[in-house]
Amino acid sequence: MDPSQNQPEPVVFGVSDAIAIINQTLEYSYPTLVVEGEVASFKINQNRYVFFDIKDESGTLSCFMTVYQLRITLEDGMRVRVVANPKLTQWGKFSLTVRQVAPVGEGSLKRAFELLKAKLDKEGLFAPERKRLLPERPSKIGVISSTQAAGYADFIKILNDRWGGVEVVVAHTLVQGLEAPGQIVRAIEHFNQMAEPPEVLAVIRGGGSADDLSAFNDEPLVRAIASSRVPVITGVGHEVDVTLADMAADQRAATPSNAAQILVPDRREVVAHVDASTRHMLQLMSRYLTRFGQDVSDKLSTMHRRLENKWQATKNRYEQLSAVLSQLDPRSALKRGYAIARANGKVLRSGAGLKPGDRIAIEVQSDVINAGVINVSSKK
Numbered sequence: 001m002d003p004s005q006n007q008p009e010p011v012v013f014g015v016s017d018a019i020a021i022i023n024q025t026l027e028y029s030y031p032t033l034v035v036e037g038e039v040a041s042f043k044i045n046q047n048r049y050v051f052f053d054i055k056d057e058s059g060t061l062s063c064f065m066t067v068y069q070l071r072i073t074l075e076d077g078m079r080v081r082v083v084a085n086p087k088l089t090q091w092g093k094f095s096l097t098v099r100q101v102a103p104v105g106e107g108s109l110k111r112a113f114e115l116l117k118a119k120l121d122k123e124g125l126f127a128p129e130r131k132r133l134l135p136e137r138p139s140k141i142g143v144i145s146s147t148q149a150a151g152y153a154d155f156i157k158i159l160n161d162r163w164g165g166v167e168v169v170v171a172h173t174l175v176q177g178l179e180a181p182g183q184i185v186r187a188i189e190h191f192n193q194m195a196e197p198p199e200v201l202a203v204i205r206g207g208g209s210a211d212d213l214s215a216f217n218d219e220p221l222v223r224a225i226a227s228s229r230v231p232v233i234t235g236v237g238h239e240v241d242v243t244l245a246d247m248a249a250d251q252r253a254a255t256p257s258n259a260a261q262i263l264v265p266d267r268r269e270v271v272a273h274v275d276a277s278t279r280h281m282l283q284l285m286s287r288y289l290t291r292f293g294q295d296v297s298d299k300l301s302t303m304h305r306r307l308e309n310k311w312q313a314t315k316n317r318y319e320q321l322s323a324v325l326s327q328l329d330p331r332s333a334l335k336r337g338y339a340i341a342r343a344n345g346k347v348l349r350s351g352a353g354l355k356p357g358d359r360i361a362i363e364v365q366s367d368v369i370n371a372g373v374i375n376v377s378s379k380k
Helices: 015-029 106-122 150-162 180-193 212-217 219-227 244-248 256-263 267-328 330-335
Strands: 033-045 049-055 060-066 079-088 094-103 140-145 167-172 200-205 232-236 251-253 340-343 359-363 368-372
Touching: 015 079, 033 060, 079 106, 094 106, 106 212, 106 219, 106 244, 140 150, 140 180, 150 200, 150 256, 167 180, 180 200, 180 212, 180 219, 200 212, 200 256, 212 219, 212 232, 212 244, 219 244, 232 244, 232 256, 251 256, 267 330, 330 340
Parallel strands: 060 094, 140 167, 140 200, 200 232, 232 251
Antiparallel strands: 033 049, 033 079, 049 060, 079 094, 340 359, 359 368
16 A cells, blocks of 8 residues: 555645735734844835845845835944844835844944935034023923833932922833833924923933833934923033934933932022022112211202202392382381371372372371471572
């Protein structure tokens, strides 16, 4: 008996079915592949699709993704790590459908940083004139960070120690890894869409390696910070660490702790400043009141002297006028022996109009003499 006659007949698949079964098997066995290698043959078609190979010393894999998913600037020779789904295409070509890609290694991280920096700088995202001032004493702060990180704890502690009473709204996100940039972007969008958004956003993360901080060199994240309608301060890493997110923010802090120091004043310094200002103001008021009192006193003295001078001048003038009036008083003339002649009740200033027989009254100092006119002659 032929042993082959006892073997089951092989299942025959059509090409499309075979491709589908292979993809189903790949999806079941390897739903996600994380592959690290060097970029080669990088290109973008129609400004929509990204194609490149990832290779090592002995192998090459084709990769495909959309431009929308590309969050960094790639070029041949960079070492990257891709998160992808293995897939056999309808044309029988095996490739990786990439969901995420990130540079690895100091050289690749630095090159990706420089390429994206040059691109965004050319667009004006880092221009000083587009940066806004932060509120002087914010009452509501939006914080984007991992609440489990030491940097977040330092930020909150210093915030409360320095000022206190500030409303802090926290969006918990990853702050490193491939998922971190997308979560931070969604947090920024959430705060911007609030009916009453915070007065300022603080994106913070403690120190770490260049690979740990690479999430803050993500292009969509940098653009989200630059386009935020709420001012943004970043406190990422240590003082020597500068990310593209820092460059796009309205203000960069050296560390999370420094971000808290920038956002709120130290109440002790404020109290001391108020005390010093109050003392200075009281001194100024005292000097002013002293000068004002002296000025009033001087003016009153001047006014008093002027009134005395005016009174004395008036008194002297009165006495002069009184003397003149006294001299002009007819009664004074009578005392000196003169007489006043009246005819018909009027003082005679000349003899004109009088004729013999008219009656006149002659007033002397003590008597009035009634007399008659005998003759009138003019003086020559």
